[in-house]
Amino acid sequence: MKFSPLVDELIHSLRCLPGVGPKSAQRMAFQLLERNRKPGLQLAETLAQAMSNVGHCKSCRTFTEEELCPICASNKRGNSATICVVETSADVLAVEAGGHFSGRYFVLLGHLSPLDGVGPEELGLSLLEDHLKSGDISELILATNPTVEGDATAHFIADMASRHNIKVSRIAHGVPVGGELEYVDSTTLALSFNGRVPI
Template identity: 65%
Template structure:
């Protein structure tokens, strides 16, 4: 028997967050009520604004509250001629943190998965196709995940690029830096042998 229906509601609602079970939800609710009510109010405002106003960029499909995102609007990135195709908006975040890529992105928001009814249209490949035709890309880099579905999606997009005569590449798969050969699985090791590079002196 909880002493307060509003508190029960809050605990129940917090469980919509990934990785939050009944115990964590209870801990979060008590923490906010006891120590950080202003933080809780601020979170409520941020949630309302984000959930109601954030849509997708009309060029790259990432999350943004504008028609077109910061990255697509950046003239320096527009002139680079590079397009990186990723599965999720969070992948952009990860790539941006490396500081190695200065082109634009295209976010599939998933991968091809015919059994789940996710075909080329559902992951925005019609929009990508149009962009490949209308904009002048010098190279398309496929950075989908190294899974069966990610590879299949990459192959499909590679064909689209070849049709348009655009250079296309796939990010390298191999042993993670700092990893040990002994601990790496066979498929990764195979990839790292197939993807070996000659050393030039």
């Protein structure tokens, strides 16, 4: 015998969250019931709204409930001639946290993975090509992850950009700042030697 049907259902539903197993779900349910009822209700409302209303920015494909995301809608940045291509919306935040990039983004929401049925269409590359065709873009910075799929995606997009005679670059890969050579894997080290810059 478990708990009452509604409590059981709450525990079960919480497991749709990533990283939440049976024990965590139980702990979450009881904590909410014991002393977080108001924030719990607030979460329920926000969740329902977000699941129904959040779509994609029609310019950069990131998640937004409006037509354009705050970055694309901003006067300063929305017309920038530089586009940074990233895999996920979280990557946008990571780049923004640095504060060194002031152009626009294009969010692929994934990477090329033919075996999983993810092709150029799923990544919205036709939309990216429309941007390239428009003539407003001077540079494309490819910031996909340095994985096999991320690299393949970067190469595919680089080919596309070169067809439109647009300058295209890939972010540098090498030893991270604060890292120690001793603990860096050999592939990264090889990349950092190949990508050495004169000082």
